[in-house]
Amino acid sequence: MSTYKAPLADMRFALFDVLDAETQFQRMGFADASRDVLDAVLEEGARFTETVLAPLNRVGDEIGCSYDKASGAVTTPPGFKQAYAQYVEGGWAGLVSPTEFGGQGLPHAAGVPLKEMIDAANLAWGNFPLLSHGATEALLHHGEAWQQEVFLKPLVEGRWTGTMCLTEPHCGTDLGLLKTRAEPQDDGSYAVTGTKIFITAGEHDFTDNIVHLVLARLPDAPAGSKGISLFLVPKVRVARDGTLGGANAVRCGALEHKMGIHGSATCVMNFDGAQGYLIGQPHKGLMAMFTMMNTARLAVGLQGLGLSDRALQNGLNYARERLQMRALSGAKFPDKPADPIIVHPDVRRMLLTCKALVEGGRVMGYHGALLVDVAHHASDAAERERADALVGFMTPIVKACLTEWGVECTYHALQCYGGHGYIAEHGMEQLARDARITTLYEGTTGIQALDLLGRKVMQQQGAGLRAMLEDIETFCAANAGNAAVAEFIGPLREQAAQWQQLTMKIGQRAVADADEVGAAAYDYLMYSGYVALAYWWARSVAAAEASAQTQAFKDGKRETARFYYARILPRTLAHAQAIAAPLSTLTALDADAFDA
């Protein structure tokens, strides 16, 4: 059985020692976000996720959600609903929402360790409250006053949940193709008709109402992605004065049978002239949706991180207990029938890979969240703008890398178990199956790569990359005389310089053929992730040394950084070479010549 213990010490280290979040929060005017308050949130969050959510992870997988065709109702796994009630009661739903709508007004980054804990403890369960966040943000940024009044408070309090209805059977990435339509009604509402698929938490038994955010076309909409509007469609009809009406014409038509996250309801949603309200401007729905994209994608990155950490924790426990073979250099525990497998260098390679990707990834992920706060709340406009560019640049990297590493770490940790890892009772294979969704939804890794290179680098002239390179150089310069990180500064500077050069070269090639962007995108993304992680590892070592952490903690950070630089960072060599390959290596073959 897979266990979970919230890694509070490392979470605090990432947040307070490396990122200096407390100072930042205070600077941004979050007076309540003191270290004491945040520590209490972490402690309580750990208690809730370890004791309430984690024990439900397996039953969620085994029993899953069930669908009643007659009523269209979805029943969540045993215990899920009660856990949600505790979540609402504990005030977790509105942790980072504005106080004026019943939230606790903490900064976004203060909610991120909780998010990681929830995902590690029970990813499937975590998908129910997750989507409320998107609906809340959409209403905050684009909702009319009455819409905020009527819909925001129940969402923030967790009495209702939200969804994001984008995908249709024939279109996911390419939303310009979507067909769901919205007809204006005399009362100012819209009748929404169409079929949406892959709707997370589209139907469930947690709450009495569900607020669907739906992308659809108005009758006069231009074709393509410029003709998409955003609508709010509640499960139970709600009048402008907040009065509840009867059931709306929206119904769950089926649940998908998935590889994992069985406890998460992935619904086909049928809208059949359902009453909806326009959110924001006509035909500007995709833009409104995009404003939610950064936080949603960063959130999925945290899912990869949480699963990686849980996998690592269990792999580590198993490797310390499982006795098998002797160390090649001689028995380490001669009194036992065999040595614990953690003595074997190859088992350590797998565990250290996880440790390096988890702890480094944690800083990277939390930093992304902190940038969201800075972009919104810094007093200085230039600082906000810089943070906005940087978070835009880092978001696809965080999303794609933390989820790709989630797949990798759940692979390694399972591998430590040998054949036992393949057996359900240990819980490792569930982590691997659950992790597999994270590189797909909220935009596949390939889509993140195109977003990074095509949009964030090429279209925006690399403002985010420049900011990142400045940060790296600032750190390197400031630590030029710091013996604790001297060994990392040289390689880091070299990688950063190559990052810039690679980017320029791709830019030059893209002038000749736009397909060069697509050809380089994936390898550029992964290259970027590994360099960014090298930066965060060097900063982690510096922060540990400068902190009041124990010597063992400092040693752990330094040795893991050494492992990372020596054994993981060289992956950049392969990615750089792949980027340098001619475009023809991808385009020469005709589509019908792929079969042998």
Place this chain on the structure above:
Amino acid sequence: MSTYKAPLADMRFALFDVLDAETQFQRMGFADASRDVLDAVLEEGARFTETVLAPLNRVGDEIGCSYDKASGAVTTPPGFKQAYAQYVEGGWAGLVSPTEFGGQGLPHAAGVPLKEMIDAANLAWGNFPLLSHGATEALLHHGEAWQQEVFLKPLVEGRWTGTMCLTEPHCGTDLGLLKTRAEPQDDGSYAVTGTKIFITAGEHDFTDNIVHLVLARLPDAPAGSKGISLFLVPKVRVARDGTLGGANAVRCGALEHKMGIHGSATCVMNFDGAQGYLIGQPHKGLMAMFTMMNTARLAVGLQGLGLSDRALQNGLNYARERLQMRALSGAKFPDKPADPIIVHPDVRRMLLTCKALVEGGRVMGYHGALLVDVAHHASDAAERERADALVGFMTPIVKACLTEWGVECTYHALQCYGGHGYIAEHGMEQLARDARITTLYEGTTGIQALDLLGRKVMQQQGAGLRAMLEDIETFCAANAGNAAVAEFIGPLREQAAQWQQLTMKIGQRAVADADEVGAAAYDYLMYSGYVALAYWWARSVAAAEASAQTQAFKDGKRETARFYYARILPRTLAHAQAIAAPLSTLTALDADAFDA
């Protein structure tokens, strides 16, 4: 729904054009293994696997095997038993077994494309006949005359199946720890008592009897791996004259719940004084088992290959049909609402990665099988010895790389589907789950790596590596003036030279500390696999050019080879750097200092 079409054209190309198998078979005295016969085997194998096995793949996953606690019986998924009857009827069971025991006497390598087809069509089903092969080999090489007489014929005919009972709850890799014991009886048989786990096809409803090969300890056995003997324990008791007795004291105690291969019965087997017969010499059971290891491991490599190919076929079909977005360089199909996703370079990257690993891996896997034949049947002793060293060296590479690539290819192909890949109905997620077992059983990738570097390279003074490097140099020298492969010869020679140097350096470091072997093993294994594949890709291009294949086929091979050299082979850079890292990067941290 995932489909499968046996890739006969490429199978023939690998076997006949690249490996020149027909000539080799004839040289080894397999008079019946003519091109005509082998072509007929391929055609019939394709028909059987495509129409009988492939359609049962999904039901096998969905329904799986079930266990009746009262009787200890295992029921296989609907259709599995009938498919096995067809398999036996078609004479497939004894395809490569000696004619004297009812087999068809074809060479081992002639059965390998069939094996790949079975694995691609229905991996779980394929595990039932697979294990009979191990039992057959054990009896052929180590059985007494009466044992061969009584047990071999029904195994070869497929009337009975076999198992290999090695693992116990506390020991898998480290068989020296095993506890199952065998007490000599007055009639010369043994009473076998103990619990074995992870026994593939340990119980089922295909046949009336099952022949278990069981590792156990005699009462006077020395401790550790030198005190293990091999026993044959039938499910239904069999006297020395072949008379069937009653039920033996062996019973399936449970089925494991696994991540995948649900149609394969993975059994806990309880032996409670079961009647068994000693196979081979007392205390030499592990050696006898090891003689089966090469073919069993090569067979698991083919499982990775088969799944990769099926995943690629489906990913390719989807990528040609799914319309989403326009090519960055401009619409390729302006008359359609969007371009098929195969126009996108990043989708091509994923598909070409699969294609390069599948088609190159096919030649590598088939070559391993051919070496098994040469090692047994070549007329020249030196040639047999060389083939034996080479197959010993290549076996862990083939097993580990083809299965790691199986995990990778099923990942990429699923990724091409986006979110749809995560949904059961497309069948892609089953391929990914099924593939996940292959890097675990028959020795994890880490164990293959230790076998390669520790045993095959260090202990055996690199005879296999030398033979491989000779083969590469022979090819390079012979093709020095061949314009068709000129672009590959230089890089291949360079990689081969580095391979040798890396090996020497590791050897030097291992003198100082044996843990250096474990530290380098995984990266050395993967490095070796990529260089070996570079060799097979260069040979494939040369063979295609020299063949009567179509120009399109030749182009396909050349362009895929270019892709491989430019975009996959650079992974060796990262592996070489990891190998160069100091041992301390893996050993510095105390086992209890891994937690952050």
